[in-house]
Amino acid sequence: MSLVIGLTGGIASGKSTVSNMFKEMDITVIDADVEARLAVEKGEPAFQKIVAEFGQDILLANDEIDRQKLGSIIFHNAEKRQLLNGITHPEVRKRMNDQVEAAERRGEQVIVLDIPLLFESKLTHMVEKTILVFVDRAVQLQRLMERNNLALEDAEARVTSQMPLTEKVALADAVIDNNGTVADTRKQLVEILRGWGILTE
Ligand SMILES: CC(C)(COP(=O)(O)OP(=O)(O)OC[C@H]1O[C@@H](n2cnc3c(N)ncnc32)[C@H](O)[C@@H]1O)[C@@H](O)C(=O)NCCC(=O)NCCS
Ligand SMILES: Nc1ncnc2c1ncn2[C@@H]1O[C@H](COP(=O)(O)OP(=O)(O)OP(=O)(O)O)[C@@H](O)[C@H]1O
Numbered sequence: 105m106s107l108v109i110g111l112t113g114g115i116a117s118g119k120s121t122v123s124n125m126f127k128e129m130d131i132t133v134i135d136a137d138v139e140a141r142l143a144v145e146k147g148e149p150a151f152q153k154i155v156a157e158f159g160q161d162i163l164l165a166n167d168e169i170d171r172q173k174l175g176s177i178i179f180h181n182a183e184k185r186q187l188l189n190g191i192t193h194p195e196v197r198k199r200m201n202d203q204v205e206a207a208e209r210r211g212e213q214v215i216v217l218d219i220p221l222l223f224e225s226k227l228t229h230m231v232e233k234t235i236l237v238f239v240d241r242a243v244q245l246q247r248l249m250e251r252n253n254l255a256l257e258d259a260e261a262r263v264t265s266q267m268p269l270t271e272k273v274a275l276a277d278a279v280i281d282n283n284g285t286v287a288d289t290r291k292q293l294v295e296i297l298r299g300w301g302i303l304t305e
Contacts, residue, residue: 110231112222116248118282143195236276
């Protein structure tokens, strides 16, 4: 049996930064954002449902979903967000489960699921241990504005659409403080994995 670790945090809190560290250790990381992207490609069942609910206006000229447009709708409207989540999340769960099974068949001892909404969507049953990547709200907003080239108001809408990181701290088995340097973050990850017997040296 493998150990399945859930890696979570908030938008732009540093999950990808930490998941890259796992990948450098040759540990498989299954990324919910990647699976969510694949699940809404043209021809997939979720694509049809999204167009039926949100209308043709949501499509780009090439008939793919306009992610920026869909994001600007759902990050400002909780009802629409729930509607989208209801369509995408079952598909994302299915895809992640398939990948976990494939990694288990390959005999992998440790598997990481990178799931931004692990706690909001009550997906903790999919994992044995959880690691939260934490940053202060001000740092989170700053990094999000810079990375996605967003105005403060849009960055705030995205952060506010998720459970506050301060609440997630109490739910996680281990917390990495990513307010400092990437090197500080790596040190904390190594300490956690040593504590869990995953890293020995
Ligand atoms: C709204 C969409 C089109 C925006 O696409 P975009 O390419 O701009 O962003 P991307 O997919 O890379 O997501 C960036 C981050 O936004 C946050 N986020 C995405 N969806 C949601 C949501 N429904 N609720 C809260 N936060 C969300 C996550 O922290 C994620 O890491 C897209 O995120 C989407 O289809 N979301 C629904 C599926 C979902 O919930 N994905 C999250 C993982 S299950
Ligand atoms: N310790 C750090 N110091 C400075 N910048 C950082 C640090 N960690 C992450 N960043 C930067 O902050 C941004 C967000 O980090 P990252 O992409 O890892 O977050 P994420 O949680 O995976 O985000 P999302 O879920 O929104 O994709 C990136 O531009 C990244 O380069």
